[in-house]
Amino acid sequence: MSEQTNIDDKLDQLQRAEGPLLEVKDLQVDFTTDDGRAVHAVRDSSFSVYPGQWVAIVGESGSGKSTSAMACLGLLPGTGKVVGGSIKLNGTEISHYAQKEFVNVRGSKMGLVPQDPMSNLNPVWRIGTQVKEALVANNMDVSHEKRSDLAKALANADIEIKSEGDETFLGSKELPELLEAAEQALVGIGVEGDAFTRKMEYFRSEWVPGSETRWRVADDLIKAGVKDDDAWYIAKKYVTGSSMEDRIAGLLVEAGLPDAATRARQYPHEFSGGMRQRALIAIGLACRPELLIADEPTSALDVTVQKKILDHLQDLTDSLGTAVLFITHDLGLAAERAQHIVVMYKGQVVESGPSLEVLQHPQHPYTKRLVAAAPSLASQRIVSVEEHGQDASSIMEHKVNEQSLETADTIIEVSHLTREFKLPRTKDMFKAVDDVSFKVKRGTTLAIVGESGSGKSTVANMVLKLLEPTSGTVTYNGSDIAQFKGKSLLDFRRHVQPVFQNPYGSLDPMYSIFRSIEEPLRIHKIGDKKSRAARVRELLDLVELPESVMRRYPNELSGGQRQRIAIARAMALNPDVIVCDEAVSALDVLVQDQVLHLLNDLQAKNGLSYLFITHDLAVVRQIADDVVVMQHGKLVEHGTTDEVFLHPQQQYTRDLLDAIPGGKLELGLNLD
Amino acid sequence: MGKYLLRRILQMIPVVLGTTLLVYALVFALPGDPVKAMFGDKPVNEAVAAQIRAEYNLDKPFIVQYFLFLKNALTLNFGETFAGQPVIAEIGRAFPVTIKLALMAFCFEAIFGCVFGVISGLKKGKWYDSVILIVSLLLISVPTFVTGFVGQYFLGVKWRILPVTAGANPGFFDLLMPAMVLGSVSMAYIIRLARSEVSSNIALDYVRTARAKGMSNTSVTFRHILRNSMIPVVTYLGQDLGALMGGAMITEQIFNIHGIGFLTYQSILKGEANMVVSVVTLLTLVFVVCNLLVDMLYAALDPRIRYA
Numbered sequence: 001m002s003e004q005t006n007i008d009d010k011l012d013q014l015q016r017a018e019g020p021l022l023e024v025k026d027l028q029v030d031f032t033t034d035d036g037r038a039v040h041a042v043r044d045s046s047f048s049v050y051p052g053q054w055v056a057i058v059g060e061s062g063s064g065k066s067t068s069a070m071a072c073l074g075l076l077p078g079t080g081k082v083v084g085g086s087i088k089l090n091g092t093e094i095s096h097y098a099q100k101e102f103v104n105v106r107g108s109k110m111g112l113v114p115q116d117p118m119s120n121l122n123p124v125w126r127i128g129t130q131v132k133e134a135l136v137a138n139n140m141d142v143s144h145e146k147r148s149d150l151a152k153a154l155a156n157a158d159i160e161i162k163s164e165g166d167e168t169f170l171g172s173k174e175l176p177e178l179l180e181a182a183e184q185a186l187v188g189i190g191v192e193g194d195a196f197t198r199k200m201e202y203f204r205s206e207w208v209p210g211s212e213t214r215w216r217v218a219d220d221l222i223k224a225g226v227k228d229d230d231a232w233y234i235a236k237k238y239v240t241g242s243s244m245e246d247r248i249a250g251l252l253v254e255a256g257l258p259d260a261a262t263r264a265r266q267y268p269h270e271f272s273g274g275m276r277q278r279a280l281i282a283i284g285l286a287c288r289p290e291l292l293i294a295d296e297p298t299s300a301l302d303v304t305v306q307k308k309i310l311d312h313l314q315d316l317t318d319s320l321g322t323a324v325l326f327i328t329h330d331l332g333l334a335a336e337r338a339q340h341i342v343v344m345y346k347g348q349v350v351e352s353g354p355s356l357e358v359l360q361h362p363q364h365p366y367t368k369r370l371v372a373a374a375p376s377l378a379s380q381r382i383v384s385v386e387e388h389g390q391d392a393s394s395i396m397e398h399k400v401n402e403q404s405l406e407t408a409d410t411i412i413e414v415s416h417l418t419r420e421f422k423l424p425r426t427k428d429m430f431k432a433v434d435d436v437s438f439k440v441k442r443g444t445t446l447a448i449v450g451e452s453g454s455g456k457s458t459v460a461n462m463v464l465k466l467l468e469p470t471s472g473t474v475t476y477n478g479s480d481i482a483q484f485k486g487k488s489l490l491d492f493r494r495h496v497q498p499v500f501q502n503p504y505g506s507l508d509p510m511y512s513i514f515r516s517i518e519e520p521l522r523i524h525k526i527g528d529k530k531s532r533a534a535r536v537r538e539l540l541d542l543v544e545l546p547e548s549v550m551r552r553y554p555n556e557l558s559g560g561q562r563q564r565i566a567i568a569r570a571m572a573l574n575p576d577v578i579v580c581d582e583a584v585s586a587l588d589v590l591v592q593d594q595v596l597h598l599l600n601d602l603q604a605k606n607g608l609s610y611l612f613i614t615h616d617l618a619v620v621r622q623i624a625d626d627v628v629v630m631q632h633g634k635l636v637e638h639g640t641t642d643e644v645f646l647h648p649q650q651q652y653t654r655d656l657l658d659a660i661p662g663g664k665l666e667l668g669l670n671l672d
Numbered sequence: 673m674g675k676y677l678l679r680r681i682l683q684m685i686p687v688v689l690g691t692t693l694l695v696y697a698l699v700f701a702l703p704g705d706p707v708k709a710m711f712g713d714k715p716v717n718e719a720v721a722a723q724i725r726a727e728y729n730l731d732k733p734f735i736v737q738y739f740l741f742l743k744n745a746l747t748l749n750f751g752e753t754f755a756g757q758p759v760i761a762e763i764g765r766a767f768p769v770t771i772k773l774a775l776m777a778f779c780f781e782a783i784f785g786c787v788f789g790v791i792s793g794l795k796k797g798k799w800y801d802s803v804i805l806i807v808s809l810l811l812i813s814v815p816t817f818v819t820g821f822v823g824q825y826f827l828g829v830k831w832r833i834l835p836v837t838a839g840a841n842p843g844f845f846d847l848l849m850p851a852m853v854l855g856s857v858s859m860a861y862i863i864r865l866a867r868s869e870v871s872s873n874i875a876l877d878y879v880r881t882a883r884a885k886g887m888s889n890t891s892v893t894f895r896h897i898l899r900n901s902m903i904p905v906v907t908y909l910g911q912d913l914g915a916l917m918g919g920a921m922i923t924e925q926i927f928n929i930h931g932i933g934f935l936t937y938q939s940i941l942k943g944e945a946n947m948v949v950s951v952v953t954l955l956t957l958v959f960v961v962c963n964l965l966v967d968m969l970y971a972a973l974d975p976r977i978r979y980a
Contacts, residue, residue, distance in 0.1 A: 075880055099889060107886025114884070119877040122896050123976055124903075133895070134885035267975040283885060 020048035021090060021323050022072060022110075022291055028084035029064070029071050041067045041080065045349045047342045049291060049323050054314075056326040056334035056355070058370070059344035060588040065327050066115075068344070069293045071095070072325070073110055074102035089291070108138040111284035111322075113313075115296040117276035121268040127279050128264030131248045134286040143241030144168055145213050146288040147320065169242035169250065170217060172209035172261070178217070178238035179203060185226045185234060199224050210250025214239040255282035256312040274305040281313055285322065292317060295327045302451040302615055303659040310337060329588060331374045332618075332662025335359045343367050373593035374662070410478075411576060411609050412440040412463060412496075417472035419458050432458045434633040435472070440577070440626075445603065445610040447624035447641075449617055449656065455633035460581045460613045464498055465489070476577075494524055497570035501582035503562035507554040513565055514550040520572045539568040543598060560591030567598065571606075579611045584619060596623055618660050621645060629653050680967075684960050688953060695952045696738045699945040706730075706943035710754055728754070728946075741949060751946040753939075759950050762935060767954075769842065770931035773924075774916035776844075776851035781859035782909055788859075789866025789905075790898065796871045805867075808860035820853045820926040837928040850927040854920045858912050865908055869901035903973050907966055914962030918955045 029042035042064040049055045057065040070076050072087055074097055087095040089109060094102070106112075114120040121130060135142060145167040170178065182203055186196055206212060206220060214235045221231035242250065245261070252260035255278040268276055277297060284292055297313070298306035314337065317324050328334050334341050335355040342352040343364065350364040362368045415437045420429040433455040440446045448456045461467040463474050465481050474481045476492060484492045497520075500506040507516055514536055521532045537547055543564040554562055563583065570578050580599070584592040600623065602608055612624060620627055620641065627644040629637040629652065637650045648654045707721050707730065725731040728751075729740050744751060750759040792804045811819065827849055828836035838846040873879065874897055882896045883889075921933035928934075932951060939947040971977045 073884055075883055077875065077880075103883075103886055103888055105886075106884055110884075112881065112884035114877060114881055116877060120881045122878040122882070122900065124900055124974060125895070133882065133887055133891075137885055137887040137891070269976045280881070283881070287886065 015050040015053065018051055019091065020088075021051045021053075022049040022325065023088040023091075024048070024068065024072065024085070025088075026085035027068060027071060027082065027087065027095075029067050029076065030081055030083045032079040032081075038083075041347055042071070043347045044085070045344065045347070046085075047349060047352060049325050051290065051323055052318075052321050053340060054317075054324045054326055054338040055340045055342060056328055056338035057342045057344055058328060058331050058334045060329055060590060062346075063344040064347040065344045066295055067347075069295055069325055069327055073106060073112060073293060074099060075112075107134055107289065108287045109289055109291065111287065111289035111292045113277075113281050113284040113292060113294040113297045116300050117273050117280055118300065120280055121271075121276055123268050126265055126267055127252070127271065128245070128248045131251055131264070131279070131283055131286055132244060134283050135244070135247065138287040140287050142169075142210075142244050142247035143171075165236075166213065166215040166218075168214045168239055169247065170207055170209050170212045170214070170239045171242040172246045172249075173243075174238045174240060175207065175209055178207065178234070181234045181238060182221060182226075185221065185230055186224065188230075189225050189227070191225060208250055208253045210242040210246030210248065211254050212239075212250075251282040251286055252279065254316060255279065255285070256309070257282070273301055274309065277301060277309055278312075281309070281316075285316065285320065288320060289322065291323045291325060293325045293327070296329070297326075299329070303617070303661075304451060304655055306661075307659040330661055331359070331370050331589070332660075336662050343370065369590060373589050408441040408443055410439045411442045411476065412611065413475045414438050414459070414463065415473055415475075417459065417462060417474065418470050419455075419462060419467065420470045431633050433462070433469075436628075436630070436633075436635045437472075438626075438628050438635070438638060440609050440611055442576070442609055443603070443607045444625040445612055445623055446626040446628065447612040447614060447620040448628045448630055449614060449620055450630035451615055453632075454630040456613045456615075456630050457581055458633075459630070460498075460579050460611065463611060464496060464579055465492065490524065494520075494573045495575050496577045496579065497573065497575040499563070499566050499570050499578060499580045499583045501585055503559050503566055503586065504554075506566055507562055509554050511553075512550070513552055513554070513557075516554075516565060517569050517572055520569060524573060526573070535572065539571055542571060542602070543568045558591075560587055560595065563587060563591075563595055564598065567595070567602075571602065574606075575608070577609045577611065579613070581613045582615070583612070585614065585616065592619070599623065617645075617656050629656065677964075680964050684957070687960055688956050691956045692742070692949055692953050693738060696741065696945060696949050697734065699940070699943065699948050700734050700737070702940075702943055704943060706754065709943065724754075737945075741946065745950070745953070750950040753944055753947055754942065759947050762947065763932070763951060763954065766930055766932050766935040769929060770917065770924075770933065772842075773847050773851055773854065773920070773929060773931060774913065776847055777855035777858075777916055777920075778909070778913055780851055781855035781862055781912070785859040785862025786866055786902075786905065789863040790870055790901070792863065793867040793870025793901070794874070794893070794897075796867075801867075804863060808863040811856045811860035812864075816853060816857065816920075816922050817926055819856055820850075820923060823849050823853050824926070839928055840930055842929060847929070850923050850929060853926075854916065854923045858916075862905060862908065866901060866905050869904055870897060873897050873901050903970070906973060907970055910962060910966030910969060914959040917958045917962070 025046045027042055027045045028040065030038040031041050032038055045064070045068055047055065047057070047068075057068065059065045067076065067080065071080075071082050072089075072094075074094070076082070082095050085095065086093055089105060094105065097105075121127070125133075134140075140146070147167065179200070183200060186199060191199060203220060203224075207217060217239050218231045218235035221234060222228055226234075245264070248264050249260040252264060257263055257275060257278045263271075263275075268279075271279065277300075281297070284294075294313070298309055301309065310333075313324075316322075324338075326334065326338050331341075335358070338355055340352070341355045341358045343350050343358065343366065345364075345366045351358060351362065351367045358367065359371060362371050417433055417436045418431065419433040420431050422428075423430050436455075436459060438446065448459060450456045458467065462469050465474075465484065468482070476496065481492060511519070514533075517536045517539055518532050521527065521535060526532070527535065536550060540547055540549060545561065545564055545568070549557070549561070549565075554565070557565070563586075566583075567578075583599075584595050587595060596619065599610065603610065610623075612620070614620060624641050627637075627639060627641050628635055629644070629650070631652050637644060637648065637653045639649075644653060645657065648657055707724050708716055710724070711717075711721075722731070729737050732740070741751070748760070750763075752758050753762060788804050788808075792801045795801055824836050827834045834849045835846050838850060879892060879896050882892045887895075918932065920931075921937050923929070924931045924933040925937065932955070936948060936951050939951070
C-alpha cells in the first residue's frame with residue numbers, strides 16, 4: 001500500500017512539474033447545416049489531461065463529448081470546424097493545424113480507441129496488417145520499446161535501465177534458444193523438481209516475442225535466482241530485437257488477445273466484438289502515444305467483456321504511463337476508472353472535478369440528475385443503504401412484491417424449453433436454449449439476464465410464439481401456446497405484446513405515429529374510427545407524450561420518444577403481458593430512467609406482467625421481482641432480485657454483478 | 673472451393689440448353705420462308721426448294737431439327753450457312769474483331785470510369801465533380817447511335833482525327849472511336865458507381881481509425897478508401913465484359929465493323945437458324961464464364977465472401 005502511495009505522490013509531483021499534456025481552453029466547435037446555418041456543438045469548453053492521468057468526459061448522446069475529443073485529433077466529421085478557443089498538446093497549439101500537420105501527432109502522440117469495434121476495422125485487411133499500418137505510418141522502431149518519460153520515472157524496478165539496448169524486444173527466432181539457456185541456468189543454480197517446472201512455465205507465459213524486453217528477461221532470471229551477471233549475459237545474448245511480425249503479435253498479446261501470431265493473419269469478420277476491440281486497443285497504443293483518446297471503447301460490448309477490457313487497458317496504460325481521455329455516457333463507469341471527471345451537457349462543460357467529489361457532491365442540476373439516474377449507481381446505492389442496515393425501499397423505484405410473488409397466479413409458464421439451430425455447413429445442431437423453465441406471476445416482473453449469445457432473446461421469441469421450440473412448452477394462462485391457431489392465436493397476440501430493443505427499427509418510418517399506434521386496434525377490429533382515435537389519444541397521454549405527436553413520423557422523434565411510442569403501441573390492446581427485449585438498452589441514462597419509471601407506473605396502475613430481457617444487471621435491480629440468469633443457453637440461477645443480488649449462488653452471477661460499472665465505488669450516503 | 677466450381681460448371685449445362693432451345697424456337701417462329709428468300713426475284717423452283725429443305729432438315733418438325741442441331745453441335749459441327757460456308761468459319765472470322773473491340777472498350781471504360789469517378793467522389797461538391805456528373809448523365813441518357821454519329825461527324829468528318837468507319841480487318845485506330853462510343857455508357861455508370869462508393873466510404877469509421885493511426889492522406893486514400901470502393905466497381909466491370917463480348921449490334925452497324933453483332937443481325941435477317949443459334953450458344957458460354965470469373969474475383973477481393 002505504501003508503495004502505491006509513493007508512486008501516487010511521485011506521479012503528482014511529476015504532473016505538477018510538467019504541466020498538462022493536453023489543455024483544452026474555451027473550445028468552440030460548429031457544424032454547418034445544409035442551409036448554411038451554424039450549429040454550436042461545443043461551446044466554451046475547457047478541460048486538461050495531465051501525463052499518466054485518466055480523465056473521463058461524461059454526457060448523453062449529443063452533448064458534444066465525442067466532438068470535443070475528435071477536435072483534439074483533427075478528425076471532426078463532415079462540416080465540423082473548430083471556430084474558437086485553443087487546444088494545446090504539450091504546450092503546442094494544435095487547434096489551427098492543417099491535416100498534414102495533424103498526421104505528425106496522430107498515432108505517435110495521440111492514439112484513438114474508437115467506439116464501435118464492428119465498424120472500425122477495415123473488413124478487407126488482415127488484423128495484423130492493420131496494426132502494421134500504424135507502426136509503419138509512424139516509422140516505429142519495432143525492435144525496441146519506446147517508453148514515455150513518465151513511465152521511466154515511475155518504473156519502480158530493481159534494475160535501473162542503463163541504455164537503450166535494454167529496451168530491445170525479444171524475437172520469436174531466439175525464443176527457443178533463450179528458453180534453453182534459461183533452463184540450463186536454472187539447472188546450474190540447482191533449481192529442480194516442481195520449482196523448476198513452475199519457473200519455466202512462468203518464463204514461457206511471460207516471455208512474449210515482440211513485447212518482452214531485454215531488461216525484463218534479465219529481471220525475471222534474477223528473480224528466479226540466477227546471478228546478475230549470468231542473467232544479463234543470457235538476456236544480452238538472446239534478446240536481440242524482434243521482427244515486424246513479432247512486434248505485431250506482441251502488441252496484440254499486450255492488448256489481451258491470445259494466440260496472437262495466428263490471430264494476426266485473420267480478418268476482422270473472424271473476430272468477435274471483444275476481440276476486435278482488443279485489436280483496436282493494440283492499434284491505438286502501437287506507437288506508444290502519450291495520450292490515448294478512448295471514445296466509449298466498450299459501450300458496444302457485454303458487461304463482463306467490458307470489465308475485462310477496461311481492466312486490461314488500465315493496466316496497460318498505467319505501465320506505459322499513457323494518459324487517457326475516456327469518453328463515456330455512464331457516470332458510474334467514469335467514476336470507477338478515471339481520477340477526474342468532466343461533465344458535458346448541450347455542448348458545454350457544466351461540471352468538472354475529482355471523480356468522487358463530482359459523484360458525492362454534484363453541483364450542477366444536470367449532474368445531480370445524472371447521478372440519480374445512473375442505474376449502476378442506483379443499484380450501488382441500494383446495496384450501500386442496505387449494508388448500513390436501513391430500509392432501502394424508499395430509494396428504490398420498484399419494490400419487490402414478495403407477497404404477490406408467492407400468492408399470485410402464474411400467467412406465463414415456461415417448462416423445459418429447448419431450441420436448436422442447425423449450424424451452417426455442418427450437420428451439428430446448436431442448442432441456443434437448453435432446458436429452461438420458469439414462471440411469470442401475474443402483476444410481477446421477471447428479468448432474464450445474460451450476455452449476448454446466452455439465448456435470452458430466443459426465449460423471448462418463443463414466449464411470443466414468433467419461434468417454435470424444438471421441445472418443451474410455453475403456457476399462457478394454463479393453455480399451451482403451441483395449440484393456438486387462427487382465432488385463439490389472434491387472441492393470444494392481443495394479450496401478449498412485445499417492445500423491442502431498437503426504437504429506430506421497430507416503428508415503420510412510412511407510418512405516422514397515429515397509424516402505428518392505431519394499427520393493432522384496426523387489426524383486432526376494436527371500436528370504430530372515432531373511438532380508436534380517442535384510444536390513441538389516451539395511450540399517448542399514458543406514455544406522457546403530447547397529442548400533437550400523433551401527426552408526426554418516427555424520424556422526427558428522439559430515441560426515448562420512439563420507445564414510448566412502441567410502449568403505447570404495445571399497450572393499445574390492454575395486454576396482460578409485455579415482453580421487453582432489451583427495451584431500454586439503446587437509450588441514454590436519463591431517458592432510460594424515464595422509460596423504466598413509466599414501465600413501473602404502468603405495472604402499478606394496470607397490473608401488467610413483464611418479461612424483461614436485458615444484459616444490464618443494474619437495470620434489473622431497478623425493475624425486476626424475479627431474476628433468471630442465463631449462460632450458453634442454460635438457466636444458471638433463478639431467484640428473487642434480492643436473493644440474486646445479495647446472495648448470488650453461481651460464480652457466473654457473481655462475475656456479472658462484479659462487472660456492473662461503479663460497483664467498487666465507495667459512495668457514502670450523502671447522496672440526496 | 674473445388675466443389676463450388678464444379679457445381680457452377682454443372683449449372684451451365686441447363687443454362688446453355690435452355691437458351692439454345694429458346695433461340696431455336698424464336699428463329700423457327702420468324703415469319704417468312706428462308707428458302708424462298710434465297711431465290712430472290714427469280715421464280716421459285718419447287719423441286720429445288722424441296723431439295724434444299726431436305727438438305728438443311730427444314731422439312732422436319734421443329735423439335736427434330738433442334739435435336740439434330742444439338743447432335744451435330746456436340747461433335748463441333750455447327751452446320752453450314754445457306755451460302756455454303758461452314759458456320760464455324762464465319763464465327764471464326766467475326767469473333768476476333770469483336771474481342772478486339774470489346775477489350776478496347778473495356779479498357780476505355782475501366783480506366784476513364786475509375787479515374788473520373790474516384791476524383792469526383794474524393795472532391796464531392798467541387799466544380800469538376802459537377803462537370804463530371806453532368807457529362808456522365810448526358811452519356812447515359814443519349815442513345816449510342818447518337819453518340820456514334822456525333823463522334824463520326826466531329827472526329828471523323830470535320831476534324832479528320834480518326835477513320836469514320838472500320839470496314840474489314842480493322843486495326844487499332846480504326847476501332848478507337850467505336851470502342852469509345854461502345855464503352856461510353858458503361859463508363860458513365862462506372863463514374864457514378866465509383867463516385868458514390870468513394871464518397872460514402874470516405875466517411876466510414878475505419879477510415880477515421882486509419883487517419884487516427886497517423887497514416888498520410890495518400891495511403892489512407894489508396895489502402896482504405898479506394899481498395900474498398902473498387903469491389904463493386906470490379907464486379908460491374910466483370911459483368912460488362914461479358915456483355916461487350918456479345919458484340920454491339922448498333923455500334924457495329926454504325927461503324928461497319930464485321931464482328932459478332934453484325935453477323936448475328938445479318939443472320940437473323942436471312943433466317944439462318946444454324947448461324948444464330950451457334951452464335952448465341954457461344955455468347956451464352958462467354959457470358960456464363962465471365963459471371964463465374966466475377967464471382968471468383970469477388971471472393972478474392974472481399975475476404976468476407978467464401979464459397980463452399
